[in-house]
Structure formats: structure tokens, C-alpha cells
Amino acid sequence: MLFVxxxxxxxxxxxxxxxxxxxxxxxxSAQFGxxxxxxxxxxxxxxxxxxxxxxxxxxxxxxxxxxSHSGNYLFEKITAxxxxxxxxxxxxxxxxxxxxxxxxxxxxxxxxxLKLLQKQVKLSDVKVVAKKPLFxxxxxxxxxxxxxxxxxxxxxxxxxxxxxxxIIVDRQNNTISMNGKNGIVVMIxxxxxHMPVTAIVQMLSGMNSDNIEKIELITTPPANLDAEGNAGxxxxxxxxxxxxxxxxxxxxxxxxxxxxxxxASINFNHRKGKVNFYGDxxxxxxxxxxxxxxxxxxxYQGKATENNSDSHRDxxxxxxNARLGLDYQVTKKTVIGALVSGYDNRWTMNxxxxxxxxxxxxxxxxxxxxxxxxxxxxxxxxxxNVQHSFxxxxxxxxxxxxxxxRDDNGVRYLNNYYDGRSKFxxxxxIQSGKITPIHFWVGALDYKKKCQRN
Numbered sequence: 001m002l003f004v005x006x007x008x009x010x011x012x013x014x015x016x017x018x019x020x021x022x023x024x025x026x027x028x029s030a031q032f033g034x035x036x037x038x039x040x041x042x043x044x045x046x047x048x049x050x051x052x053x054x055x056x057x058x059x060x061x062x063x064x065x066x067x068s069h070s071g072n073y074l075f076e077k078i079t080a081x082x083x084x085x086x087x088x089x090x091x092x093x094x095x096x097x098x099x100x101x102x103x104x105x106x107x108x109x110x111x112x113x114l115k116l117l118q119k120q121v122k123l124s125d126v127k128v129v130a131k132k133p134l135f136x137x138x139x140x141x142x143x144x145x146x147x148x149x150x151x152x153x154x155x156x157x158x159x160x161x162x163x164x165x166x167i168i169v170d171r172q173n174n175t176i177s178m179n180g181k182n183g184i185v186v187m188i189x190x191x192x193x194h195m196p197v198t199a200i201v202q203m204l205s206g207m208n209s210d211n212i213e214k215i216e217l218i219t220t221p222p223a224n225l226d227a228e229g230n231a232g233x234x235x236x237x238x239x240x241x242x243x244x245x246x247x248x249x250x251x252x253x254x255x256x257x258x259x260x261x262x263x264a265s266i267n268f269n270h271r272k273g274k275v276n277f278y279g280d281x282x283x284x285x286x287x288x289x290x291x292x293x294x295x296x297x298x299x300y301q302g303k304a305t306e307n308n309s310d311s312h313r314d315x316x317x318x319x320x321n322a323r324l325g326l327d328y329q330v331t332k333k334t335v336i337g338a339l340v341s342g343y344d345n346r347w348t349m350n351x352x353x354x355x356x357x358x359x360x361x362x363x364x365x366x367x368x369x370x371x372x373x374x375x376x377x378x379x380x381x382x383x384x385n386v387q388h389s390f391x392x393x394x395x396x397x398x399x400x401x402x403x404x405x406r407d408d409n410g411v412r413y414l415n416n417y418y419d420g421r422s423k424f425x426x427x428x429x430i431q432s433g434k435i436t437p438i439h440f441w442v443g444a445l446d447y448k449k450k451c452q453r454n
Contacts, residue, residue, distance in 0.1 A: 031077050031078070031079065032077075032078045032079070032080065032102045033074065033075065033076050033077075033078065034053065034074070034075040034078060034083075034085075034102075034111060035072065035073065035074045035075075035111065036051075036072070036073055036085070036111030036112070036113070036114060037067075037070075037071045037072050037073070037113055037114070038051065038067050038071045038073065038087055038089075038113075038114045038115075038116060039071055039113055039114070039115055039116070040092070040115070040116055040118075041115065041116075041117060041118065043113075043115075044071075045067075045069070045070050045071025045072075046067060046071050046089055046092075046116055047067055047068065047069045047070070047071060048066055048067060048089070048137050049066065049067045049071070049087055049088065049089040049092075049116070050064065050066060050087065050088050050089065050133055050134055050135045051064065051065050051066070051067060051073045051085060051086075051087050051114075052064045052085065052086045052087075052088075052134070053075050053078065053083055053085055054083065054084055054085070054086055055081065055082065055083060056081075056082040056083055056084055056099045057082065061163050062075075062078065062083065062163065063075050063078070063162075063163050063165075064134060064135060064163055064164065064165060065135075065165040066135050066137055066142065066165055077168075078102060079102075080101075080102045080103050081101070081102060082099060082100075082101050083099070083100060083101075083102065084096055084097050084098065084099045084100065085097040085111065085114065087114045087116065088133065089116055090133070091118060091119060092116040092117060092118055092119060093116065093117045093118070093119055095114055095115075095116055095117075097111065097112070097114060098112075132145040133145065134149045135165065139220075140218060140219065140220040140221070140222060141216045141217055141218040141219065141220075142164075142165060142166075142216070142217040142219075143214055143215075143216050143217075144160065144164055144214060144215040144216075144217070145214050146160055146209050146212045146213065146214055146215060147212065147213050147214065147239065155209045156204065156205055156206065156207055156208060156209060156284070157204040157205075157207040157208075157209060157212060157215070157236060158171075158201065158204040158205040158207075159209070160209050160212070160215060161176065161204065161215065161234070164215070164217065165217075166178055166179045166217065167217070168180075169201070171201070171205075174197060174198040174201040174202070175197060175201070176197065176200070176201065176234070177231060178217060178219070178231045178232050178234070179219065179231065179232070181231035181232075182231060183231045184197075184231040184232055184233065184234055185232075185233045185234070186200050186204075186233075186234050186235075186236070187233055187234065187235040187236065188235075188236050188238065189235075189236075189237060189238055190235060190237075191383070191399065194401060194403055194440070194442045195379065195381070195403055195405055196405065196438065198377075198407065199377065199379055199405040199407075199438075202343065202345045202377040202379070203321065203343050203379065204236075205319060205345065206282060206284065206319030206320065206321040206343050206345050207236075207282060207321050208251070208263070208265040208282040208284070208321070210249075210251050210265050211238055211239055211265060211267055211280050211282065212236060212237070212238060212239065213237045213238060213239045213240070214237045215234065215235070215236050215237070216233075216234070216235040216236075216237065217232065217233075217234060218232050218233040218234070218235060219232045220232075221233055238280075238323075239267070240269070240278070241269040241271070241278075242271070243269075243271065244271050244272060245270075245271065245272070246268065246269070246270045247268070247269055248266065248267055248268030248269060249266070249267060250264070250265065250266040250267075251263075251264065251265050251266075252264050257288065258287075258288045258289045258290075259286065259287030259288040259289055259314075259316075260285075260287045261285075261286050261287070262283075262284070262285045262286075263282075263283065263284040263285075264282070264283045264284075265280065265281065265282045265283070266280065266281050267279065267280035267281075268280075274328055274329040274330075275326070275327070275328055275329075276326070276327040276328075277325075277326050278324075278325050278326075279322070279323055279324040279325065280322070280323050281320075281321070281322045281323075282319070282320070282321040282322075283319070283320055283321075284317070284318070284319045285316070285317075285318050285319075286316065286317045286318075287314075287315075287316050288314075288315055288316075288317075289312070289313065289314050289315075290311075290312075290313040290315070291310065291311070291312055291313070292310070292311040292313070293309070293310050293311075294307070294308070294309045294310075294311075295307070295308055303359065303360060304359070304360050304361070305357065305358075305359050306357070306358045306359075307355065307356075307357055308355065308356045308358075309353055309354065309355035309356075309367075310353065310354055310355075311351055311352070311353040312351065312352050312353075313349055313350070313351040314349070314350050314351070315347065315348060315349035315350070316346075316347070316348050316349075317345075317346075317347050318345070318346045318347075318348075319343065319344075319345045319346075320343060320344045320345075321342075321343040322341065322342055322343070323339065323340070323341040324339070324340050324341070325337065325338065325339035325340070326338050326339075333388055333389045333390070334386070334387070334388045334389075335386075335387050336384075336385070336386050336387075337383075337384075337385045337386075337387075338382075338383065338384050338385075339382070339383040339385075340380075340381070340382050340383075341380075341381050341382075341383075342378070342379050342380040342381060343377070343378070343379050344376075344377075344378045344379075345376070345377045345378075346374070346375070346376045346377075347374065347375045347376075348372075348373070348374045348375075349371070349372070349373045349374075350371070350372050351369075351370075351371040351372075351373075352368075352369070352370055352371075353367075353368070353369040353371065354366075354367070354368055355367040355368075355369070362420065363420040364419075364420050365417070365418065365419055365420060366417075366418040366419075366420075366422060367415065367416070367417060367418070368415070368416040368418075369413060369414070369415050369416075370413070370414040370416075371411070371412070371413050371414075372411070372412045373410070373411040373412075374408070374409070374410055374411075375407070375408070375409045376406075376407070376408040376409075377405075377406070377407050378405070378406045378408075379403070379404065379405045379406075380404045381401065381402065381403045381404070382401065382402045383399060383400070383401050383402075384399070384400045385397065385398065385399045385400070386398045393449060393450035394448070394449045394450075395447075395448045395449075396445075396446070396447050396448075397445075397446045397448075398443075398444070398445050398446075399442075399443070399444045399446075400441070400442075400443050401441065401442045401443075402439075402440075402441050403438070403439065403440055403441075403442070404437075404438070404439040405436075405437070405438040405439070406435070406436065406437045406438070407434075407435070407436040408433075408434075408435050409433065409434045409435075409436075410431070410432070410433040410434070411431070411432055411433070412429075412430070412431045413428070413429075413430040413431075414427065414428070414429050414430075415427060415428040415429075415430070
């Protein structure tokens with residue numbers, strides 16, 4: 001009996017390793033790059049044009065870039081599928097490419113030239129209309145105007161970043177890189193978030209884009225920012241309302257894909273006299289299902305061993321994100337404020353895996369795995385700030401932050417082993433857990449003065 005146990009355990013290990021390798025290489029081989037060039041009617045390169053990669057079926061935004069000085073653009077790590085490209089630039093007509101398909105092992109398919117045509121405007125039809133583009137290139141930063149983008153509606157802040165030029169989001173390892181560099185610093189409304197990058201990724205995954213005004217990708221930080229950001233800064237500017245009185249907005253989203261999808265967000269602002277009271281709340285609940293099937297066959301010395309396994313996975317992503325703040329104008333030059341924010345993100349998965357091993361067409365052994373995994377990220381942050389302006393060019397500010405973060409990650413496996421006649425042999429109950437609590441205080445005193453020559 002000991003020999004049978006050892007043999008089945010070895011088979012299980014081999015099945016899992018084979019499945020992991022199959023999934024990994026299959027995933028890696030499905031990556032594509034798309035390159036092309038944008039020119040005008042005179043075949044001159046157009047620099048700074050916005051190029052969007054959209055899905056053909058529903059025009060959903062996949063990735064966006066801005067053309068270089070030579071008019072070139074490049075999309076990297078794109079999965080197989082049907083797409084088309086949309087190009088726009090101020091003063092030119094909107095241009096859509098022909099639909100195309102990525103499949104097989106084509107590598108980096110080159111696209112035909114995208115030729116933009118100037119808009120024909122009649123003087124009698126002239127109207128002054130101001131509309132910000134989705135991507136706006138400035139000297140030291142790239143601005144993503146989220147509030148003006150239809151393609152960003154219903155998305156999260158993390159999804160908007162995933163589609164942005166130069167940004168790579170690794171959800172598996174909870175990392176964000178910009179232009180191939182790790183070590184980015186995330187700011188909210190110009191204030192540095194001191195949370196670990198794992199906590200920041202979870203916060204952004206629960207932040208609804210409806211509450212975001214714009215996102216700034218700062219590759220060359222100005223003098224008033226610390227040089228701690230090796231890759232640069234990402235500044236998320238939330239919507240504010242300077243109107244007096246009470247106002248707000250809400251949104252509701254529902255749908256069904258591989259499971260039910262529900263999202264909701266609400267924000268308010270009350271400004272009266274010297275007091276400004278504001279807040280927002282975001283909720284999302286996504287259910288989905290996955291099926292992974294693996295097959296592996298080895299023939300050696302006339303002996304054919306086949307491994308089959310099917311894994312049915314049901315998972316849920318439940319996110320809550322809230323913010324509540326108060327500003328009070330003590331004098332015309334002094335303002336004090338307080339802000340409390342937090343989120344609670346929960347990911348749970350239940351999976352059932354059935355595996356079989358056959359030798360020369362005869363059933364040798366069976367394996368059943370029942371798996372439950374959960375990951376709960378929670379955060380509470382508080383900020384107290386004082387700002388005093390001596391003049392238009394001289395300012396003193398003080399910030400005191402408290403940050404608490406907790407990650408509760410647990411997994412449980414129940415393995416059942418059977419012989420070729422479906423007779424129960426033994427079971428295993430494997431459990432593991434990890435809890436990561438982090439809490440700390442951060443204080444900062446900043447003095448700012450503009451130096452001007454007479």
C-alpha cells in the first residue's frame with residue numbers, strides 16, 4: 001500500500017507541473033506586438049497623435065498610445081483577437097483602420113500607414129468648441145483625461161492605467177511599472193500615498209473611474225517632488241466641485257458575462273461659507289467562472305501514460321472604496337483639512353478538479369481536488385493637513401498621515417485518491433494561511449517659494 005501511495009503522489013505532482021507548464025507557455029505564446037505609422041496628407045509624420053487599439057466586437061478600449069516624433073506607434077503584449085485602430089489629432093478627421101485579426105505565431109504584424117486628413121471647415125459653420133483629447137502630452141508628463149473619455153466609463157482606475165501608454169500592471173504580483181521601470185510613486189490629488197504597492201494596486205482596482213478627473217503620468221518630476229520615484233510619479237486627480245450648496249452624482253451598472261456583474265458609485269460635495277464637506281463611495285461585485293482542461297501523453301518503451309484533468313473554478317471579486325473629507329478656511333490665507341479613506345477588497349475562489357491517469361488505454365488511478373482560496377485586502381487611512389499662504393508665491397503646508405493595511409490570504413486543499421476501480425485509497429487536507437498587517441505614521445512639512453528675477 002505504501003508503494004501505491006508514493007506512486008499516486010508522484011503522478012499528482014507530475015500532472016500539476018505539466019498543467020502549469022502548459023498554461024504558462026500557452027499564455028506566453030499568445031502575445032503580439034502591433035506597430036505602425038501616422039502621417040498627414042503630404043506623407044509627413046504626425047507627432048503626438050492619439051492612437052487607440054479597440055476590440056472589433058464592441059469598440060472596447062484595449063490600449064492607447066501617443067505617436068513619437070517620427071509618427072510611429074507600438075502596442076505590446078496584445079492577446080489574440082479581432083481589433084481595429086482609431087487615430088485622432090486636433091484639426092484632423094477621426095480615422096479608423098480596417099479590422100484585423102491576431103492569431104497564430106505572426107509575431108509583430110506591421111500595419112498600413114494611417115493617413116490623417118485635415119478637417120474642412122466653412123466660415124459660416126465655425127463654432128468654438130473646447131474638448132480635451134484622451135491623451136494630452138505636456139513637457140514633463142502625459143495627462144489622461146478620464147472624465148472626457150467614453151471608453152473609460154464603468155472602468156476602474158487600475159483598468160484605465162492598464163490601457164495607458166508605457167504602463168504595465170502585473171495583477172498577479174501586484175506591481176505597476178512605467179516605461180519598463182519599477183518603483184513608481186502614486187499620488188492622490190498631488191499628495192503622495194505612502195501605502196505599499198500591493199495595497200495601492202488593490203485600492204486602484206476598487207476605485208471607479210467616474211470619480212476621477214484625470215491621471216497624470218509624470219516621467220520628469222518637478223523640483224517640488226522628491227526624487228524617490230525611480231520610475232516617476234502617477235498622480236490621480238479626483239473630481240472636485242467648487243460650487244456652493246449641496247450637489248453630487250451617482251451611477252449604477254449591471255450586467256452578465258460569465259457571471260453577474262454589479263457596480264455602483266456615489267459622490268457628494270457640500271460647500272457653505274468657510275466649510276467644504278465631501279465624500280464618495282464605490283461598490284463592485286463581479287462573479288465569474290473558468291474551466292481549465294489539460295492533457296498530457298508520454299510514450300516510453302511501449303508504455304503510453306496519459307494524464308487528463310478538468311478544473312472548474314468559480315470566483316468572486318468584491319470591492320468597496322470610500323472617502324470622507326472636511327476643509328475649513330480659518331482665514332483667507334489659512335486652511336485646515338481632514339480626510340479619512342479606506343477600502344475592503346475580497347477575492348474568493350472555489351475550484352473542483354478531477355484528474356485521471358491511464359496506462360495503455362486502461363484506467364490506472366483517479367484524483368479529486370476541492371480547493372478554496374481567499375484574499376482579503378483592507379485599508380484605513382487618515383490625513384490631517386494645514387496650509388498657509390504668505391503670498392501667491394510663498395506657501396507653507398503640513399501633512400500628518402496614518403496608514404493601516406492588512407492582507408489575509410488563506411488556501412485549503414482537500415485531495416482524494418482512488419485506484420483504477422474507483423476504490424477510495426486515502427485523502428489529504430492541506431491548509432495554509434498568511435496575514436500581513438502594516439501600520440505607520442508619516443509627517444511632512446513643506447515650504448514652497450517661487451524665485452523670480454527682476
